[in-house]
Amino acid sequence: MKVILPDGSERALADGATGADLVNALGGRWAKKAVAVDVDGQVQDLAARLPEGAKVKLVDAESAEGLELLRHSAAHVMAEAILKVIPGTRLAIGPAIADGFYYDVEAPRRITPEDFPALEEEMQRIIKADVAFVRSERPRAEAVQKAELSGDKYKAELIRDLPEGTAISFYRSGDFEDLCRGPHLPSTRWVKAVKLLSVAGAYWRGDSKRQQLQRIYGTAFTDRKKLDEHLRLLEEAKKRDHRELGKQLDLFSTDEQIGPGLILWHPRLAMVRRTIEEFWWAEHYRRGYWPVYTPHIASEQIYRTSGHLENYAEMMYAPMDIDGAPYRVKPMNCPAHIKIYQTARRSYRELPLRYAELGTVYRYEPSGTLHGMLRVRGFTQDDAHIFCTPEQLAGEIEGVLDLVDTLMRAFGYTYRTFLATMPPKHLGTEEEWGRATEALRVALDRRGLAYEVDEGGGAFYAPKIDIKLLDSLNREWQGPTIQVDLNLPKRFRVEYVGADNAPHEVIMVHRAVLGSLERFIGGLVEHFGGAFPVWLAPVQVRVATLAERHAEAAAKVVAELRAGGLRVDEDCGAEKLGYKVREWSLAKLPYLAVLGDKEIAEGVVALRSRARGDEGKVTVSDFIARAQREIREKTIEAKKED
RNA sequence: GCUGCAGUAGCUCAGCCGGUAGAGCACGUCCUUGGUAAGGACGAGGUCCUGGGUUCAAGUCCCAGCUGCAGCUCCA
Numbered sequence A: 001m002k003v004i005l006p007d008g009s010e011r012a013l014a015d016g017a018t019g020a021d022l023v024n025a026l027g028g029r030w031a032k033k034a035v036a037v038d039v040d041g042q043v044q045d046l047a048a049r050l051p052e053g054a055k056v057k058l059v060d061a062e063s064a065e066g067l068e069l070l071r072h073s074a075a076h077v078m079a080e081a082i083l084k085v086i087p088g089t090r091l092a093i094g095p096a097i098a099d100g101f102y103y104d105v106e107a108p109r110r111i112t113p114e115d116f117p118a119l120e121e122e123m124q125r126i127i128k129a130d131v132a133f134v135r136s137e138r139p140r141a142e143a144v145q146k147a148e149l150s151g152d153k154y155k156a157e158l159i160r161d162l163p164e165g166t167a168i169s170f171y172r173s174g175d176f177e178d179l180c181r182g183p184h185l186p187s188t189r190w191v192k193a194v195k196l197l198s199v200a201g202a203y204w205r206g207d208s209k210r211q212q213l214q215r216i217y218g219t220a221f222t223d224r225k226k227l228d229e230h231l232r233l234l235e236e237a238k239k240r241d242h243r244e245l246g247k248q249l250d251l252f253s254t255d256e257q258i259g260p261g262l263i264l265w266h267p268r269l270a271m272v273r274r275t276i277e278e279f280w281w282a283e284h285y286r287r288g289y290w291p292v293y294t295p296h297i298a299s300e301q302i303y304r305t306s307g308h309l310e311n312y313a314e315m316m317y318a319p320m321d322i323d324g325a326p327y328r329v330k331p332m333n334c335p336a337h338i339k340i341y342q343t344a345r346r347s348y349r350e351l352p353l354r355y356a357e358l359g360t361v362y363r364y365e366p367s368g369t370l371h372g373m374l375r376v377r378g379f380t381q382d383d384a385h386i387f388c389t390p391e392q393l394a395g396e397i398e399g400v401l402d403l404v405d406t407l408m409r410a411f412g413y414t415y416r417t418f419l420a421t422m423p424p425k426h427l428g429t430e431e432e433w434g435r436a437t438e439a440l441r442v443a444l445d446r447r448g449l450a451y452e453v454d455e456g457g458g459a460f461y462a463p464k465i466d467i468k469l470l471d472s473l474n475r476e477w478q479g480p481t482i483q484v485d486l487n488l489p490k491r492f493r494v495e496y497v498g499a500d501n502a503p504h505e506v507i508m509v510h511r512a513v514l515g516s517l518e519r520f521i522g523g524l525v526e527h528f529g530g531a532f533p534v535w536l537a538p539v540q541v542r543v544a545t546l547a548e549r550h551a552e553a554a555a556k557v558v559a560e561l562r563a564g565g566l567r568v569d570e571d572c573g574a575e576k577l578g579y580k581v582r583e584w585s586l587a588k589l590p591y592l593a594v595l596g597d598k599e600i601a602e603g604v605v606a607l608r609s610r611a612r613g614d615e616g617k618v619t620v621s622d623f624i625a626r627a628q629r630e631i632r633e634k635t636i637e638a639k640k641e642d
Numbered sequence B: 001g002c003u004g005c006a007g008u009a010g011c012u013c014a015g016c017c018g019g020u021a022g023a024g025c026a027c028g029u030c031c032u033u034g035g036u037a038a039g040g041a042c043g044a045g046g047u048c049c050u051g052g053g054u055u056c057a058a059g060u061c062c063c064a065g066c067u068g069c070a071g072c073u074c075c076a
Helices: A019-026 A064-085 A113-129 A140-149 A153-161 A224-239 A242-248 A267-286 A300-306 A308-315 A334-341 A390-410 A430-446 A517-527 A548-563 A577-586 A597-602 A620-633
Strands: A002-004 A010-012 A034-039 A042-044 A056-060 A100-106 A134-138 A168-173 A176-179 A193-203 A212-221 A297-299 A320-322 A325-329 A353-362 A378-388 A414-420 A452-454 A464-470 A476-485 A495-497 A503-505 A507-516 A541-545 A568-571 A591-595 A605-609 A613-618
Touching: A010 A019, A019 A034, A019 A056, A034 A064, A056 A064, A064 A100, A064 A113, A064 A168, A064 A176, A064 A193, A064 A212, A100 A193, A113 A193, A134 A140, A140 A153, A140 A168, A153 A176, A193 A224, A212 A224, A242 A517, A267 A353, A267 A390, A267 A507, A267 A517, A297 A300, A297 A320, A300 A308, A300 A325, A300 A334, A334 A353, A334 A378, A334 A507, A378 A390, A378 A517, A390 A414, A390 A430, A390 A464, A390 A476, A390 A507, A414 A430, A414 A476, A430 A464, A430 A476, A507 A517, A541 A548, A541 A577, A548 A568, A548 A591, A548 A597, A548 A620, A568 A577, A577 A591, A591 A597, A591 A620, A605 A620, A613 A620
Parallel strands: A414 A452, A541 A568, A541 A591
Antiparallel strands: A002 A010, A034 A042, A034 A056, A100 A212, A134 A168, A168 A176, A193 A212, A297 A325, A320 A325, A353 A378, A378 A507, A414 A464, A464 A476, A476 A507, A495 A503, A591 A605, A605 A613
């Protein structure tokens, strides 16, 4: 028999050959890293027979697919260990997830992290034993019966719910057998480095009305080093948690008397926000946007017209009675922008119109989802709506993509771009969707932007471009979004007069680059670990005195730095210099300018920078020039290990 | 919202079996006037989340609420 390799060449194998035979035939490095085989686009066990003429590709343990297999197999190993260590446990489901795996179980007692060492030890034993994962299939009735006999009610339910005609497969490794679609690693020894991370409650099938199970999370890698690196990143992420840094650096708080999910911006973080806002506005003015302001509350009527009240009511704050009429705190800015547009009869000659607002909105998010600044109930959107003609659409999208790139670069984010297309449930005609989606595609192509298509991932009212940010810890964040709204122009009858002197429905683009300032800036805190680059830092330079007699000279230097446009504070207390350096360092400020007798005599400061440490003497004017350049260029200094 | 856990000084936390609350840092005053990651002494600071209950007695035990944290989506 023959199979076709990825390079297009054919490979002859003995009849009935398996993936493992292919590995042997190819030999060399594959023997060390092949864990499965991709047969015509389907990943299968190495033990599976290869069909004649199939296109085959071996799956590297290090690849995304390989890691997923490895983690899924690790979940099985963990399940086996749990059954051994905590007898009487019933297994529910145990998939691989983004950075690891979990298994949901119903255990006779509470499982805690104290159980992890024993579980991990048992897992190591299983891994060392190097037992093969062996697939078998069983008829439905037999499978259900077997599951019920052994008391595996969750497995029994899963099997019953599998669609008629699907193969019901099991994987056995040693004494342990689990219902599983597969595929799996060839044997347990491939699960090289594994670690259990946490345990939490989870509902059977995600349904809060059903049995609550215990979910044990873990992760696995192909070797110890990679696992350690992953654990280090987790550690680092914890240290950078914006809620912790928010307290340490005095950035923000919430208050019980004010309410959950409502952020108090302290002076330092408010300064960061102002700096971002000013930059944001400057970039918008350059691109022909106009500022608008709209009220925080509005009569319910507008949300009836917009449809928000119909589809979105449980996410809105309750109405308040204003002179007998129900009013709402605004959950969106768009309806108000439309109202501004509609105050005049618009000609195609004045389009595109670009309205921008940093509009604060309030949404009644479920209490359990609130999370620091990242998930809140009151937040400011960097919202803008572009009203244009169909012919202008692609060009406008291009303009937004350019804006996105400028802003994201300034913060040091790289990003990935997705084109999200029509979902199964949608408003509007396929033709409208086609035209709008095409315009997005054209804009992406014209900018030469690589993108992935998220088939069916659009909002029900809009195809969109979604951009995901990659931060300094390689974590993904929800980033800019650009949507072609196919709903509101109709609901509000938003029109312009065309060259033909007839009314036409306007094209409305809804776009946010930063998203919510709360979420974005909360994310920035983590991205920079609280150490904002010079252009963003709330205090760019601190002036510290060596002794109290230098205070007067310090005041002069502070004034000079302020006159040079820098954000400055001073530390003229009676503490020793070492103490002040430590304080400055913990505050994560970019520069410290020290003044003692020598500096005053020479008319300089002794400069210390976050990036390079003690830099020696510089004149104030030289320092101002340097800081100004870094601000202008939005320099992000290389990280210094601390 | 649901489940579990937590809430003690501004912050981080200790407080045993129920017997009227403690440390470090921060803060204030004083001494020290110093050269690149914590100088010293003294002091002030508490509705122990809120409200009920049990008890001679509650930070501690019970109930309810509030707030926070984790999870509840990533298809056997």
